[in-house]
Amino acid sequence: MKKRTFDVVVICLTAVVWVPVVALSALAVLVLSGRPIFYRSRRWVGPGTAIQMVKLRVMVPNANKVTAPVEAGRFLNTPPDSPLYTPVGRVLDRLGLNEIPQFIHVLRGEMSIVGARPLTDVVRTALSEQHGDIDSRWVTPAGLTGLPQLIGRHDIDDQQRLALESAYSLRTATAPSLRLDFMILLHTVLITFGLRKPMTYEKAMRLAEPRRHRVHAPELAHPRYVAPAAAEADVA
16 A cells, blocks of 8 residues: 555656656657557566556567567567667656656556566566576566666666566565655666666666665575576576
8 A cells, every 4th residue: 555655756747747748659650750649558467467568669560570579689679779769768768757657557457667567478477487487576466667677678687687687576565665666766866867876786686675684795685587497407
């Protein structure tokens, strides 16, 4: 309930900023890129829950059919220099403005502001085949931003991203912290607009640790993600 209250309060208080931003961004897409303005796709937001997610369109129409998702790169994201981006879309994606329409999913209770990012069917299948059970990243609802976004989507590998998302989800499920959500949201905004340098993997991982248990030596930070099945095999 605390996390849900935090989400609703933040979105309502900042509506005076994000509503005009979405309106202007949508107008920019319409004028400079044409229709459709919004992009909708099926995304997993939990172990057994998928929704039709909406974003501002930042690529050419039907971009998902132009190239195979498995060729997209780290965590199966489209590289920032991909020709699939429209000129205006490249700017919106760089600033994260294309993600703001997802606030509607947060208000509906389908997502949270902070949490593991939703996944498409193809990406979820590919990650599960490579890393085993990845559902520990969804002990709490999927979100718009999270610990990996404090580093950068192209500066960590899949295992590190899964480890960060799982660590946050488990921490929030056992010891919820509105301070942690606020810090992640604040750092996301500052880093996105170049007002703060991105974090290292070790520093981002330490944020997910309860304050009384935090260690400050990088070598003692949370280990890389290991799927449950793989971990059992190692023990055996």
